[in-house]
Amino acid sequence: MSVLDASAQTRQERLAEYVYYFASDSLRGRKAGTPYAEKARYYIVARYKEVGLKPFLNNDFVVPFSKEGVQFANVIGVVEGNSLKDEYIVLGAHFDHLGVKNGEVYPGADDNASGSAALIEIARELCANRDQLQRSVIIAAFDAEELGLYGSSAFAELLDATIGIDKVKLMMSVDMVGWYRQSGKLVMDGTATIRDGKKLVKSVAERHAINVRAKPFENSPITATDTEGFAERHVPTLAVTTGLKSPYHKPGDKPELIDYEGLDKVTGYLADLAETTASDPGFESSGKVAHKHGDKEPLFEGGIVMSAGGTSMRFPDARMKTFPSSSLNAGLMGRFNFGVAGLQFNVLYDRAKSFFPNLDSPLGTAQQYTQQAVTVPAYLLLRAGKGGNSAYVGAGGYYSYAFQHGFSEVDPVWNVNPHQGGMAAVFGFQLSPVLIEWSFRWQLSRLFTGQDNARLSYGSYITIGWVF
Numbered sequence: 259m260s261v262l263d264a265s266a267q268t269r270q271e272r273l274a275e276y277v278y279y280f281a282s283d284s285l286r287g288r289k290a291g292t293p294y295a296e297k298a299r300y301y302i303v304a305r306y307k308e309v310g311l312k313p314f315l316n317n318d319f320v321v322p323f324s325k326e327g328v329q330f331a332n333v334i335g336v337v338e339g340n341s342l343k344d345e346y347i348v349l350g351a352h353f354d355h356l357g358v359k360n361g362e363v364y365p366g367a368d369d370n371a372s373g374s375a376a377l378i379e380i381a382r383e384l385c386a387n388r389d390q391l392q393r394s395v396i397i398a399a400f401d402a403e404e405l406g407l408y409g410s411s412a413f414a415e416l417l418d419a420t421i422g423i424d425k426v427k428l429m430m431s432v433d434m435v436g437w438y439r440q441s442g443k444l445v446m447d448g449t450a451t452i453r454d455g456k457k458l459v460k461s462v463a464e465r466h467a468i469n470v471r472a473k474p475f476e477n478s479p480i481t482a483t484d485t486e487g488f489a490e491r492h493v494p495t496l497a498v499t500t501g502l503k504s505p506y507h508k509p510g511d512k513p514e515l516i517d518y519e520g521l522d523k524v525t526g527y528l529a530d531l532a533e534t535t536a537s538d539p540g541f542e543s544s545g546k547v548a549h550k551h552g553d554k555e556p557l558f559e560g561g562i563v564m565s566a567g568g569t570s571m572r573f574p575d576a577r578m579k580t581f582p583s584s585s586l587n588a589g590l591m592g593r594f595n596f597g598v599a600g601l602q603f604n605v606l607y608d609r610a611k612s613f614f615p616n617l618d619s620p621l622g623t624a625q626q627y628t629q630q631a632v633t634v635p636a637y638l639l640l641r642a643g644k645g646g647n648s649a650y651v652g653a654g655g656y657y658s659y660a661f662q663h664g665f666s667e668v669d670p671v672w673n674v675n676p677h678q679g680g681m682a683a684v685f686g687f688q689l690s691p692v693l694i695e696w697s698f699r700w701q702l703s704r705l706f707t708g709q710d711n712a713r714l715s716y717g718s719y720i721t722i723g724w725v726f
C-alpha cells in the first residue's frame with residue numbers, strides 16, 4: 259500500500275512502512291553527509307507535509323547547517339499552539355545512521371528508524387489535536403547524530419539565537435524505541451528535570467497501559483543523546499528509549515526484528531505526553547540538570563566511602579617488613595572543587611591489621627597487630643573533568659588517633675603511640691554518583707614509643723564511594 263493512502267492504514271501499518279523504508283537497502287544505512295541521508299530527508303519532508311506540519315522560522319522544512327566544513331541538514335516542522343504559542347516543546351529523533359562498512363549495510367532499524375517513524379506519527383496526532391495545544395510543538399528530525407550529536411546541537415544553538423532557549427519548555431529525544439516487547443519497558447531518563455516529572459510520565463502511561471521506567475537523570479558519561487545541547491542550556495529533557503536490547507550498531511539491526519505493536523504503543527504514549535505538556539500552563543522545569551550536563555562544578559561535594567586494602571608494618575632499621583594484612587576503613591568524604599585544583603578530606607573509621615613476624619621461630623604462629631583508629635587524610639588535588647565527572651590525583655597527609663590497639667599473642671613491652679601521621683596519596687575518578695579511588699598512606703611518626711622505629715604502611719587501598 260502506498261503512503262498516499264495513509265488514511266486507509268492503521269498507525270501501526272504506517273510506522274512499519276516508514277521503518278522498512280528508512281532501513282531499506284536503497285538508503286544504504288543513511289550515513290550523514292551522503293546522498294542517502296538526503297533521500298531520507300526528502301521522505302521526511304513529504305511525510306511532514308502529509309501530516310500537516312508547517313515549516314519553522316522560514317519557508318523550508320530543511321534547515322541546513324555545517325560542521326567542520328561539511329553540510330548537513332535537519333528537517334524541522336512545527337505545530338502551532340494557541341494561548342502560549344510562543345513557548346515550545348521540542349520533540350526530536352535522529353534519522354542518520356552508520357551507512358556501509360566493509361561492504362555491509364548497517365540498516366539502523368531500531369537506531370533510529372524507529373524513533374524517526376514515531377516522530378512522524380506523533381506529529382500527525384498533534385496536528386489532528388492542534389486545538390488542544392496551548393504551546394507550540396517543534397518536530398525535529400536530526401541529522402548527523404552518529405557523528406557526534408551535530409544536528410541537535412546545531413538546532414539548540416539556532417533556537418537560542420532566534421527565539422531564545424528559555425522559550426523551550428521541554429525537549430524529548432526519541433532514540434531506539436522499537437524493542438518494547440523484548441525489553442518490557444520504555445525508559446524515560448531525566449524526569450527530575452521537570453517539576454513532578456515522574457508523576458507526570460507515570461500518569462500519562464496509565465492511560466496507555468505502557469510500562470514506563472522513570473529515571474531522574476541521564477547519568478551515563480559514555481552514552482550521549484540528542485538531549486545534550488538542550489540540557490547544557492538548562493532546558494528540561496527526557497531521553498526516551500526501549501534500551502540497548504537490539505543489535506546496537508550492528509548490521510543485524512533490521513526492520514523485521516522491530517516490535518511494531520510496541521512501537522505503536524510508544525508512539526501513542528509520546529503523542530499524549532507531548533500534548534499534555536503542551537496544554538498544561540503549569541508545566542515547568544524543576545531547575546535541575548544532570549551532573550553530566552552541568553556547566554558548573556559544584557563547589558562542594560560530599561559522600562560516603564568504603565575501602566579495603568593491605569597494611570604492613572615496616573622496620574627501617576632492621577630493613578624488614580611484615581606481610582600486608584587485610585584492612586578496612588569506612589566513613590565520609592568531602593571535597594572542595596576549584597577548577598583544576600581541589601581539596602579533599604575524609605573522616606574514617608580505620609581498622610588496620612598486620613601480621614607480625616615471630617622472630618624467634620619463623621615457623622611458629624605469627625602474631626598479629628590490630629589497631630582501630632579515627633583517621634583523617636587530606637589531599638590537594640589536580641583534577642580534570644566536567645560536571646560531576648572527573649579524574650584526579652592528589653597528595654597530602656593524614657592524622658590517625660588509635661583508640662584501640664594490641665597484639666594477638668604476646669604483648670611486647672612497647673607502648674603504642676596513639677597519635678600517628680604521615681603522607682598520603684590518592685588517584686581516583688568519579689562518574690557521578692559513583693567514586694572509585696586508589697590510595698596509599700605512609701606513616702612517618704613512630705608507631706611505638708621508646709622502641710625500634712616501626713611504622714605502618716597502608717598500601718593499595720581501593721575505595722568505592724557514593725557522592726550526594
Ligand SMILES: [Zn+2]
Nearest residue numbers: 369370433434
Ligand atoms: Zn541513535
